[in-house]
Amino acid sequence: MTSAATDLRSDAESLLRELAGPHARLRDDQWVAIEALVVHRRRALVVQRTGWGKSAVYFISARLLRARGHGPTVIVSPLLALMRNQVESAARAGVRAATINSGNVTEWDEIHQRIADGDVDVLLVSPERLNNPDFRDQVLPALAADAGLVVVDEAHCVSDWGHDFRPDYRRIRTLVAELGDGIPVLATTATANDRVVADVSAQLGVGGDGSAGAETLVLRGGLERESLSLAVVRIDEATKRAAWLGQRLHSLPGSGIIYTLTVSAARDLAGLLADQGHVVAAYTGQTDPAEREQLEADLLDNRVKALVATSALGMGFDKPDLGFVVHLGAPSSPISYYQQVGRAGRSTDRAEVVLLPGHEDRQIWSYFASVAFPREHVVRRVLEVLDLERPQSTQALEPLVELNRSRLEMVLKVLDVDGAVRRVRGGWIGTGQPWVYDAARYERLERARASEQQAMVDYQSTTMCRMEFLRRQLDDPLLGDAAAPCGRCDNCTGTTPDATVDEEAIARARARLDRPGVDLAPRKQWPTGLAKLGVSLSGKITDGPETGRVLGRLSDLGWGQRLRALFDGPDGPVPDAVVDAAITVLAAWDWPERPTAVLALESGTRPQLVSSLSARLAQVGRLTDLGTLRRTPGHPPVSAANSAYRVAGLAGAWLVPDSIAVDGPILLVDDLTDTGWTLTMAARELRAAGAGAVLPFALASVS
Missing domain, CATH: 1.10.10.10 (Winged helix-like DNA-binding domain superfamily/Winged helix DNA-binding domain)
Incomplete structure (x- = not known):
């Protein structure tokens, strides 16, 4: 090593100690990456497990490049949580960092000025900013010409082969191609198999001599996580799985994350666990940004036992002592599963990782694939x-x-x-x-998605070491052909977690989760552009239905499972248990005026179910039975997901009588509601025929 290189490494070690503590030392590959970026101005892809120190590479490189007179480092980062952690890390290393994202819109002008004045060492931007017209045309050209370094964090998002592909990330390929001469590029990720590595390195290598991938240095490390103890617990019903978790949550080490596949499951589970006295909170993509920040701080400071989260709390959340990760429902890919469980045990000797798969997981995977x-x-x-x-x-x-x-x-x-x-x-x-x-390409992606789903199913039933299974799925370069058991997972130790659940705990969980009834908010505004489709509706909806109710969501932990089974089976008369639950919901409905009549919406797939439910409700509630609102013969079925197209397609869809002589509100019964437009348009036509208020009631909603 030359004297200059020795001095540079000494400077890098000093900066690392500022960042990570007095005893920190650079890993060999960390130094290789830093030297490639700072000295040789190369492009590099670093694929290393969570906790390895990828952020140290780019913060140290940014500081060294700045000291050499180069421009600011631009870091493209996908999540607000990740940005907040990175800004705090940068400050510890003496780096002046700023971020531009959807959560700090009021600060954008000031930050743009700071960049122009040279007062920013590191700028973190969300990928969406790269194509914001003002940022793209006014700020980005100067950065592209003068940047000291460009960093692509969570780089698997660049590749549509990756588990978390985002269209905005593909803009980075254009940004990299337009960089000034000699501007190095660093891409980092913890989760990339061979296919993703090849795709990302090719995209980053475009430029210079024009040959894809020729300029990209790839540094890949092993994916073994010596602190993680992996296990799978098989319990046949969602309610029992939730009860099992409620019984054992207190015994899991420290604080952690409980992942669910859907927003509604996160909310339901958080409510159940909170009712049982556990200090938990739901964290989803629908959580307000300010509340997300507070919840992250609560978990970091161990003020909660767990956050019950969707994948919104995945990449970038940095809590080195996270004690456990539990999945209630399996992700669709071993790669995304490894990425999420990698949050745990970064600075602890042991962290518990438990997967509780469900029969409904495949249905949820299918929906997201659709x-x-x-x-x-x-x-x-x-x-x-x-x-x-x-x-x-x-x-x-x-x-x-x-x-x-x-x-x-x-x-x-x-x-x-x-x-x-x-x-x-x-x-x-x-x-x-x-x-x-x-x-x-899209067909290959579909096949790859199906293959990964099958691999996740295989993970649940494999008898081999679970960590070895995941490492092989990610093409771990340090894993040879011979078996490499971890010695910690349930398969290696032969100690499968006890799957028994106390019957009283199941009963309490079922009572909480099976509490039927969800509000069905009415549509309040007509979609724009209906006139272009020949429909003269616009503005606020003044002649639609009142707030309605559904028995449950298909994604619910409680009624969701029963309703999915009902809809998956053959059409037939409504079961007594469903009628009883519907009556419970109707009895608790705080309507201003009780309905006096009931009307079923004709169903193309479950006509017996809907008509029998309507008839039973009429009988029990002593309501006038108006029968079924029939579809107009020859009217085409409506399948469009777009709101304007749905409304246009539903115009004139029913044979509504010229007048409806009913004294009081009508209870309008349907089987499944998704967008709410079917009930809205049907209610509008009923009111036009003279009906008073229309109160929608459906067995299930999609979400």
Whole structure:
């Protein structure tokens, strides 16, 4: 090692001690990465397990580059929690850091000025900012020309082979290609198999001599986590699994995270555990950003036993002494599972990791897979309706295509990266550039997704070492052909956790989770652009239904399981237990005026179920039975997810009598509600025929 290199390593070691404590020393690969970035100005991909010290590499490199007169480091980071942790880490290393994200909009102008004045060493930005017109056109060009270093954190998001692909992350490929000469790039992730590594390194290597991947240094480490004790507990019913967890939560070490697959499951489980005296809280993608920050602080300071979270609390949350991670429901990929359990045991000798899989997991996986990139004809329609000169907002485009707003936004982002559209002030415009639908790639992605789902099923039943299984799924480079048991998991030790649950605990959990009834909020505003579809409705909805009720959500831990079983089976008369639960919900309904009549909405899939439920409710409640509201013969079924298309498709969908002579509100009964537009449009037509208030009641809602 030359004298200059020795001095640089000494400086790097000194900075590491500022960051991590007086006894910290650089790992060999940390130094290799720092030297490659600072001295050789290379591009590097570092794939190392959580807790290895990837952030130390880029904060130390940023400080060293700044000392050499280079510009600020730009870190593209996916989560607000991750940004908050990184800003705090940067301050410990004497790095002046700032962040631009959706949570600090009021500070953007000030930060832009600080960047222009040279008062920022590290700028953390969310991937969405990269295509914000003001940031992209006014701030980004100067950063791209003068950046000291560009860092892509959680780089697996760049690749649509990764477990957490995000369209906005693909913009980084364009950013990297436009960087000034000699600007190094560092990508980091803890979760990437061979396929993702090859894809990410190729995208980062584009530029320079033009050959994909030629400039990228790849440093991969082993994925063994010596503190994690993995186990799988098989319990046949969701309520029993929740009761099992309630019984054992107090015995798990320290504080931790309990993951669920859906928002409603997180809320239900948090409510159950709180009722049992556990100090827990729900943390989901729907949690307000300010509340998220407080919940993260509560977990960091051990003020809660656990956060019951969706994958919203995944990447970037840094609590080295996290004592346990429990999954109530299996993620769809061993890669994402490893990423989440990797939150635990970073600075402890032992951390408990428990998976409680359920039969319903596959249904939830299937739902999330169904909202992937749409078929070619749907995407082509988006390109057809885009103007080449006049910007159109996502809201204005929505009624012109058969996509709901979130999927439309995703499609536009992908098309933007592909150069077919461009985001500008006021919305989106077409570029007129040719675009090819890569059907073969999307088919490969579907096969890869199915393969990963099967691997997650295999993980649950494998008799081999569970840590070895996960390491092989992630193509751990330090794992040879021979078996490498961890010696800690349930399979290695032969000590499977006791799956028995106290009957009294099950009864209490069932009483809490089976408490039927969920509010069904009415639609309050007509979708925009209905006039373009021949429907003269706009503004506030003044003639729709009242607030309604559903028996339960399909994703609920309690009634969700029963309702899924009911809907999965053959059509038939409503079971007595369902009628009893419906009566309980109706009895607790605080309506201003009791209904005097009941009417069933004709169902195309479960006509007996709906009509028999309506008849039973009429009998028990002594309501006038108005029978069934029939569909108009020949009226096409409505399948569009987009709100405007659904409303247009539901216009004239029922054979409503010219007049409805009923004195009092009508209870309108349906089997399953998703968007709420079916009940809204049916109620509107009933009211137009003279009905008073319409009170919707459905057996289930999708979410």
